[in-house]
Amino acid sequence: MGPNQHPSPDIYPGLDDELDAVYERNVAEGIAAPITEAGREDLEEIVEEQLQQQAPNIAQPEHVKPEELQAWAGPSLVEASTAWQKYSNPIGKPEGPPKPHSVFAELVSSNPNFYPTLERLYNAKQALKTPGEIDQAGEKVGDSMKLVLIPWQAIYDELADFPNWINRLRGAQQVASKDDYINDHLAKAIREDQPMYRDSETPSKLLRPSEYLSQKIARDGPWGVILAQASPQAGILRLKGQSPNQLTVNGDNHLEITGQKVDAMGVFEWIALTLQEDPRQLSSKDYSWFLANRLDVNGGPYVPNGGWLGDRVRSYLNRADYQLGNGRPRLAVS
Numbered sequence: 206m207g208p209n210q211h212p213s214p215d216i217y218p219g220l221d222d223e224l225d226a227v228y229e230r231n232v233a234e235g236i237a238a239p240i241t242e243a244g245r246e247d248l249e250e251i252v253e254e255q256l257q258q259q260a261p262n263i264a265q266p267e268h269v270k271p272e273e274l275q276a277w278a279g280p281s282l283v284e285a286s287t288a289w290q291k292y293s294n295p296i297g298k299p300e301g302p303p304k305p306h307s308v309f310a311e312l313v314s315s316n317p318n319f320y321p322t323l324e325r326l327y328n329a330k331q332a333l334k335t336p337g338e339i340d341q342a343g344e345k346v347g348d349s350m351k352l353v354l355i356p357w358q359a360i361y362d363e364l365a366d367f368p369n370w371i372n373r374l375r376g377a378q379q380v381a382s383k384d385d386y387i388n389d390h391l392a393k394a395i396r397e398d399q400p401m402y403r404d405s406e407t408p409s410k411l412l413r414p415s416e417y418l419s420q421k422i423a424r425d426g427p428w429g430v431i432l433a434q435a436s437p438q439a440g441i442l443r444l445k446g447q448s449p450n451q452l453t454v455n456g457d458n459h460l461e462i463t464g465q466k467v468d469a470m471g472v473f474e475w476i477a478l479t480l481q482e483d484p485r486q487l488s489s490k491d492y493s494w495f496l497a498n499r500l501d502v503n504g505g506p507y508v509p510n511g512g513w514l515g516d517r518v519r520s521y522l523n524r525a526d527y528q529l530g531n532g533r534p535r536l537a538v539s
Contacts, residue, residue: 274323275309281352282308282430288481289354292377296359303354303428315426322425326352326432329538332463341438341445341491346462346536349436355477358427361418367395374480381484381517388522390502391472391509401500402471405539409457411499418473431469432538433478437486439493440533448528449494449508456499456506456525460534469539471497472509472520478535479518488512492521493535499525 269277282303289302296302303311313319334347363370372384394401400411412420421429434440441462444452452460453468460468470478472495479487487493488511495509506525510532511518523529 269324269327271320274320274327277327278323278352278430279309282312282354285352285354285481289356292374292480296356296374302356312428312430315428316430317426318424319430322430326430326538329432329465329467332465333467333536335463338441338443338462340434340436340441341533342436343442344436346434346441349434350432350536350538351435351482353431353433353435353474353478353481355421355425355429355431355474356427357418357421357425357429360473360477361415361422364398364414364418365396368392371476375518378480378484383517385476385517386514386519386521388509388520390500390507391520391522394500395472399500401498403453403456403468403497403499405466405469408453408459408468414473429539431474433470433474434536435478435482435487437489438491438533439488439535441536445533446528446530447533449496449499449525449534450506451528452494452534453496460496462536465538467536467538468496468534470535470537471495472511474537474539475509475511475520475535476518479513484513484518486513488535489514490531492529492532494529494532495520496534497537 283305286303286308287305289296290305292302294301303315316322330347330350332347333350334345336345338346340346340349360367368385368387371387375381375385393399395414398413398415400413402412402414402417404410404412450456459466470493474497475493475495492510492512495511498509500507500522502522507522508525509520509522510529511520513519
C-alpha cells in the first residue's frame with residue numbers, strides 16, 4: 206500500500222481472514238495466480254475509489270447556510286448577550302460581553318470557529334428532538350436545549366479567585382440572597398489547577414482547568430457558545446437515578462444520545478448557565494450531574510452536581526458511583 210493510502214475499513218470482522226484462506230487455497234490448487242505487489246497496489250486503488258464513490262450514500266447532515274444559522278441562532282444569542290450585559294466589564298476580556306445589537310458580528314470576529322460550531326450545535330439540537338427521548342416533564346429533550354454564551358477568557362483569568370468572582374457576579378445578578386455554595390474539594394481543585402475536566406477526544410484523560418480553558422480559548426476566542434439543557438429539571442426520563450459511573454462507563458466513555466455527545470456540562474458551564482438564565486428555575490427539585498468533570502478525592506473518583514436550594518446556587522461533589530434518586534445529567538453539547 207502506498208504511503209498516502211489508508212487501509213480499507215474492516216466492515217465485516219473476520220471476513221478478510223476467510224477470503225485470504227480461500228485465495229491461498231486457490232493459488233495452491235492452480236485456480237488463481239499469485240498477485241504481484243504492483244497488482245496489489247492497483248487493486249487497493251480500485252477499492253479505495255469505490256469506497257470514496259460510495260461514501261456520499263452514507264447519511265450525513267447537510268451543511269447549513271450561514272444565513273439559516275443566523276435565523277436560527279440570532280434571537281437566542283441576542284437574548285443571551287442581553288442577559289450578560291448586567292455584569293460589569295471585564296467579564297469577558299478583552300472586549301466584554303458581545304453587544305446585543307451586533308452579537309453575530311462580534312462573535313464572528315472574535316471566535317475563529319463560530320460558524321462550524323454553530324452548525325454542529327444546530328444539527329445536535331435537531332437530532333435531540335427525536336420523539337423517543339423525553340425529559341421529566343414529558344417534553345422532547347431537544348426542545349429544552351438552549352444556546353449559552355461562556356466567557357472562557359474571564360473564567361481563565363479568575364481561576365485563582367473563582368468563588369469570589371462568582372459571588373461578585375451574583376451580586377450584580379440580584380437573584381440569590383446568599384453567596385454560591387461550592388464544595389471545598391471542588392473549589393480547591395479549581396484554585397490549585399488539579400486535573401478535573403474530561404478530555405473531549407479521550408474522556409478517560411483528565412485536563413487541568415487551565416489546560417481545558419486554554420483549549421477552549423484557542424478554539425472559540427474569549428467567548429464560546431454551547432448548547433445546554435435549560436429546563437427546570439435535568440436529564441432525560443430514562444436515565445433517572447443512574448450514577449456518573451453508569452452514565453459514562455466509569456468515565457471511559459462519553460454519554461451519547463441519538464449519536465450526540467451530551468456530557469459537556471461541567472462546573473464552568475454550569476456557572477455560566479446560571480448566570481445567563483434565572484438560577485431559581487434550574488434544578489430546584491432535583492440534582493444536575495456535571496459529567497464533564499471527574500476528580501480524585503482521597504484516592505477515589507468524584508463528580509460534581511448542582512442545583513438551586515432555597516436561596517442560592519449550589520455546586521456539590523459526590524462519589525462517581527453514587528446513585529441519586531432525583532439526580533440526572535444536565536445535558537450539554539460543546
